[in-house]
Amino acid sequence: METDLKGRVAFVSGGSGAIGRAVAIGLAAEGAAVAVSWHSGQERAQEVVDTISQAGGHAIAVRLDQSDHSSGHTALDQVRQELGPVSVLVANAVQWPSRELGEIEGLTASLTTNTIGTAALIDAALPEMRAAGWGRIVIVSTDIVEQPMAGPLSYAVAKGGLETAARVLAVREARHGILTNVVRPGFTLTERALTTPFLGQKAVDSESAKTPTGRICTPEDVASAVLYLGSGANGHVNGQVLSVAGGRELVR
Numbered sequence: 001m002e003t004d005l006k007g008r009v010a011f012v013s014g015g016s017g018a019i020g021r022a023v024a025i026g027l028a029a030e031g032a033a034v035a036v037s038w039h040s041g042q043e044r045a046q047e048v049v050d051t052i053s054q055a056g057g058h059a060i061a062v063r064l065d066q067s068d069h070s071s072g073h074t075a076l077d078q079v080r081q082e083l084g085p086v087s088v089l090v091a092n093a094v095q096w097p098s099r100e101l102g103e104i105e106g107l108t109a110s111l112t113t114n115t116i117g118t119a120a121l122i123d124a125a126l127p128e129m130r131a132a133g134w135g136r137i138v139i140v141s142t143d144i145v146e147q148p149m150a151g152p153l154s155y156a157v158a159k160g161g162l163e164t165a166a167r168v169l170a171v172r173e174a175r176h177g178i179l180t181n182v183v184r185p186g187f188t189l190t191e192r193a194l195t196t197p198f199l200g201q202k203a204v205d206s207e208s209a210k211t212p213t214g215r216i217c218t219p220e221d222v223a224s225a226v227l228y229l230g231s232g233a234n235g236h237v238n239g240q241v242l243s244v245a246g247g248r249e250l251v252r
Contacts, residue, residue: 004232006031011079011086013064013121014093016041019140019188021048022223023090028057030231032088035079037064039093058083066093066117067109072124085128088230091118091162092140096155103153110154115161122165126173135178136230139166140222143186143245163241170239179238181229186245188217213246 010027014020015036025048028034034052036059038045045061052059060082065071079086095113122137129135141159162182169180187207207216225244228234243249 001228001233003030003227005088008087009033009035009079009083009085010088010090010230011035011037011062011076011125012090012092013037013066013118014039014140015048015061016044017092018219019185019222020090020092022219023092023226024048024059025052025055026220026223026227027088027090027230028052028059029055030227031057033058033083035060035062035075035083035086037062037075037093039063039065064093064121066095066121067113069117069120072117072121075121076124076128080128085132086125087129087132087134088136088138089122089125089129090138090140090226090230091122093118094155094159106154107157110158111161114155114158115165118162119165122169126178129178130173130176133177135173135176136234137166137169137173137178137180138226138230139163139180139182140226141182141184141241143184143243143249145184146243147249166241167239174238179229179234179236181234181237181239182241183222183225183229184241184243184245185222186211186217186243186248188219188222207248210251211246211248212251215246216248217244217246 010032012024015024016038024034024036036045036048049059062075064075144156145160166182
């Protein structure tokens with residue numbers, strides 16, 4: 001598969017998390033220089049950078065605070081100075097809903113950070129992609145958008161808004177050579193999934209048993225989908241949602 005990523009610059013928001021880490025390493029392995037963004041996990045982001053560097057790749061860690069809608073411009077300015085203009089943007093960062101906030105407070109906070117913050121980051125990256133006549137935007141969503149579960153509205157609504165934004169961008173920006181798509185992971189095996197009180201190993205085992213493939217999604221599964229959609233291997237897929245859930249959505 002020819003990815004056409006050598007010499008390109010990729011920005012992975014939320015690059016210090018499990019999925020972001022796998023995506024960043026995958027992009028770097030294909031020759032892209034990668035900016036790994038972090039908000040509160042600077043040490044984890046630097047570990048990703050070090051892993052890429054030790055493998056012969058090129059990466060930097062960049063701070064991004066999506067609750068500050070000017071932060072995207074600041075982060076991309078740094079990337080431009082150190083690596084060059086961004087042509088691949090993976091919008092993966094997420095602020096998880098706080099259990100201490102009420103429903104409306106939590107929804108407002110999540111929309112401000114997850115939806116508007118991501119939109120502001122994309123908006124900051126678009127001019128350079130348009131100028132280059134080539135760009136790939138991949139938004140990492142969640143299967144909760146399609147298969148709701150009982151819980152707070154904030155996370156699902158924020159991600160649902162981003163999926164709608166992706167479809168609008170796909171129609172609007174394709175004439176500039178920019179393709180926009182969504183990767184929608186199912187329940188994914190991460191440290192958070194294993195340690196969060198209401199998830200844990202019991203939930204992993206339960207979901208694995210209900211999934212046609214007999215296992216749940218891994219960060220590397222998500223990264224493979226992102227790598228295809230976010231590279232030159234994808235020449236004509238635009239405005240689509242790619243589920244990475246092992247067929248779990250078919251048997252709910």
